[in-house]
Amino acid sequence: MKPTKWYLGEFSNLLFKELSFKSFVKILLFFGSLSHEKKENEIHIDFITVSKEYRGTGIGTELIELVKNSADQSQFVTLYVSKNNNAARKLYERLGFRIVKEGTSIAGRHLHGINQWYFMEWKGIDNNEKEI
Template sequence: MSSPSIGEQKTTPVGGLSIAEDSWLTGVMSRTVHRVSGTVEEDGEPQAQRTLRKITDRPGFSYARVPTHHVRTSRLLERGGFHVVDTGITLETRQLPERDGEGRRARLARTEDQAAVEEIARRSFIYSRFHLDPDIPKHLADEIKAQWVGNFFRGQRGDYMIVAEHAGHVAGFLQLLNAPGNVLVIDLIAVGKDDRGLGLAEEMIRYAVSACGKPQTLRAGTQIANTASLSLYEKLGFRIVSTSYVLHHHGTAN
């Protein structure tokens, strides 16, 4: 999933590309961050290259997500100094398989869960694009995830938050977004390291389907390197619907 678009400044596409400042990531990373979106056709390459130079010739951090089949766009970004850090996979399902028994460890999050949820997010991720980028320190990648889920409790991102409890403590969380077409999107999901292997992630996903408006489609995104996540989604009947490259650019002064 892309970063929270809080305060994002959008621009008109030039040569097929749009550049927008990501003010939320700018605040977390303490440097100017831009998101590059769109795809480039052959006749738009000169304009797109000039557009990119506006951000690549100065300090800062930029990122882009490009469909894997759109090689022209990814090559143009690479020539501009962007590097692939992740291959993202989007999966969907319309129905979860039947399961014997009913789990009782998942519930809707409460305000007092914020600290526990943020700490799980801070300690649980290794395959996010921020963690896979060798030019982003681990402590910063961890903090991005912690603040990402914290945005739900601040009313800035997410429509639902599910938590799972085990042995008297919050052991995992599931942040969700509503999307057009009665689609429920898994924005972020994690289970604490000491509570994995107990089926908590599956239980939270199943609870979300019944507690969050009974969506027609459930959508999730993960990384090709995250084989455990892919196995879980495949077990639950998800199928791949799209793939994309995620590219990062770090300005020379950073």
């Protein structure tokens, strides 16, 4: 799978048109605090969200499955999730992800209110799921 990347310039232009200056700055700080150094063969999901009115309809599952299905056998998928976001964590676990690390962030608490998180990983059928 070829990496897909949104560039900050494109994303920030879109945000700036839609948000107040204060909200725009908060969002940029939020994304800036979510840096992750990818490993070889890693597909990392930086950020995923589904609008409230569409939650529970299977869209989140479809998005994650799309990423998983595009990974080849040598690749694995990772993401961070807030320790307080039980619904998302349970979704990821149901889809075969497992918690590999827990962490805290003082900066995260001040920037976006999230100071505890899980790092989760999916390694595919060979590593996570038993084929019957």
